Amino acid sequence: MFERFTELAVNVVSKSQEIAADYGFNVILPEHLMAALVYEARGVSLRLLKNNNITPERLLNILYPNKQPQKSEIKTLHFSPEYKKILNNAQELAGMSGNKIILYEHLFLSLLDDANFGKKKILFDLGFDLEQTKNILYRLVQKKTQRLLHPEADETTESEDKSEQTDLIFDSPEASKVFERAVAKLSTSNYEIMGTEQILSSILEDKSTNLCSILEKFGITGEEFENKLNHIKSRTSEYEGRQIIFTPNAFKSMNMALQTAKELGSSEVLPEHIVLGILKAKKGLAYEILKEFHITDDDLAHAIIKPIEKEMPETLTILRLAKEETRRIGRNTVGTEMFLLGIIGEGTGIGAQVLNNLEINIKDARQIVENIVGFGNDYNAKEITFTERAKRVLERGWQIAKAKKQSKIESADLLLAILGEPTCLAMRTLEQLGTDALEIREGIKKYTNGN
Numbered sequence: 001m002f003e004r005f006t007e008l009a010v011n012v013v014s015k016s017q018e019i020a021a022d023y024g025f026n027v028i029l030p031e032h033l034m035a036a037l038v039y040e041a042r043g044v045s046l047r048l049l050k051n052n053n054i055t056p057e058r059l060l061n062i063l064y065p066n067k068q069p070q071k072s073e074i075k076t077l078h079f080s081p082e083y084k085k086i087l088n089n090a091q092e093l094a095g096m097s098g099n100k101i102i103l104y105e106h107l108f109l110s111l112l113d114d115a116n117f118g119k120k121k122i123l124f125d126l127g128f129d130l131e132q133t134k135n136i137l138y139r140l141v142q143k144k145t146q147r148l149l150h151p152e153a154d155e156t157t158e159s160e161d162k163s164e165q166t167d168l169i170f171d172s173p174e175a176s177k178v179f180e181r182a183v184a185k186l187s188t189s190n191y192e193i194m195g196t197e198q199i200l201s202s203i204l205e206d207k208s209t210n211l212c213s214i215l216e217k218f219g220i221t222g223e224e225f226e227n228k229l230n231h232i233k234s235r236t237s238e239y240e241g242r243q244i245i246f247t248p249n250a251f252k253s254m255n256m257a258l259q260t261a262k263e264l265g266s267s268e269v270l271p272e273h274i275v276l277g278i279l280k281a282k283k284g285l286a287y288e289i290l291k292e293f294h295i296t297d298d299d300l301a302h303a304i305i306k307p308i309e310k311e312m313p314e315t316l317t318i319l320r321l322a323k324e325e326t327r328r329i330g331r332n333t334v335g336t337e338m339f340l341l342g343i344i345g346e347g348t349g350i351g352a353q354v355l356n357n358l359e360i361n362i363k364d365a366r367q368i369v370e371n372i373v374g375f376g377n378d379y380n381a382k383e384i385t386f387t388e389r390a391k392r393v394l395e396r397g398w399q400i401a402k403a404k405k406q407s408k409i410e411s412a413d414l415l416l417a418i419l420g421e422p423t424c425l426a427m428r429t430l431e432q433l434g435t436d437a438l439e440i441r442e443g444i445k446k447y448t449n450g451n
Contacts, residue, residue, distance in 0.1 A: 220293050220295070254277060260277055265314060268407055333386070
């Protein structure tokens with residue numbers, strides 16, 4: 001269900017689960033969704049709420065005047081039928097408005113449109129004009145639809161990728177076994193949707209892997225994990241048709257795993273990437289249980305990544321060099337031009353050799369990149385991010401590697417992916433260096449054909 005939700009929409013659903021648990025409910029109700037929408041409000045919606053001084057704290061005080069939120073034991077709740085109806089209606093609204101994805105606004109509209117949800121009157125009593133808000137949200141959805149459907153819009157490409165790639169997360173033999181075990185756990189537990197706890201529990205079952213040895217050093221064994229999991233209340237659910245649906249947090253973690261695999265130069269999602277995805281997402285039952293082992297996220301992540309780094313995958317080296325080039329010119333964002341500098345700087349891969357044969361060197365390439373993007377002063381300790389176009393190049397490189405049945409993304413795959421973005425900054429740099437896509441393609445063909 002949630003693979004078509006934007007990250008903000010997924011965060012709203014996750015927040016509603018958290019609110020329900022904190023206030024001692026055994027089921028997630030529409031009122032929890034209403035509070036979560038106020039918590040996660042952004043842009044126009046936030047301004048509309050602020051105009052009437054509607055804050056999460058004020059709303060929850062009205063909903064539960066005699067209750068204080070308590071961080072209770074870890075548990076997963078299921079959605080009430082009324083909540084599910086709102087989620088389904090949000091998807092229908094998205095389809096009617098021409099959106100391929102479900103936005104925050106669709107959830108808000110669906111809640112306000114629900115004639116059976118009487119507690120929305122609380123918003124009205126606080127001065128919130130429900131009908132005016134609905135009209136504004138409808139216009140906002142239409143505006144976003146036009147932008148999302150533009151052929152060059154980054155958001156469209158990103159959302160389509162996420163929807164199509166969910167099935168590829170468990171494509172590798174190792175991850176496929178994890179998934180099969182997780183499905184079995186889900187089935188025997190009669191759970192409705194797959195959570196991070198089933199996935200991590202199934203990873204810990206295979207004690208022969210290097211990953212399990214790493215986790216064991218941190219005290220995380222299958223037995224200890226199951227022991228902590230058994231203290232959690234079971235989820236009551238309607239498990240129908242054996243259809244596997246991820247919880248919002250599991251979906252987020254799995255997409256983090258997919259992105260991590262790409263950034264570590266792998267064309268397959270391995271169990272190591274899944275654990276790293278859970279650590280990056282910082283949400284879900286599995287993550288909460290991991291925190292009970294009193295581990296530091298960075299320490300565990302470093303221990304998992306270290307053996308991968310020893311293998312020196314080309315793409316991992318390229319992306320590290322790209323980030324270093326970005327820091328060097330005082331920037332926080334890696335674009336395709338930095339990927340190009342990383343390919344040249346890596347030096348040993350086919351991509352670097354092809355460019356070297358075309359008399360392209362790091363000194364000349366750096367100078368042109370500096371002329372194009374300039375120096376900045378916005379680099380700080382924050383994590384460096386990728387532009388949407390850079391993400392597309394990495395995604396295309398991943399697809400090229402998979403199509404060739406490689407286990408790793410190679411420099412040639414990234415270089416070919418760059419050629420697929422003819423207007424990107426990397427291509428502008430290559431053109432100013434006196435080469436074009438045809439020369440580069442021919443150069444890669446010579447190497448890959450063994451000539």
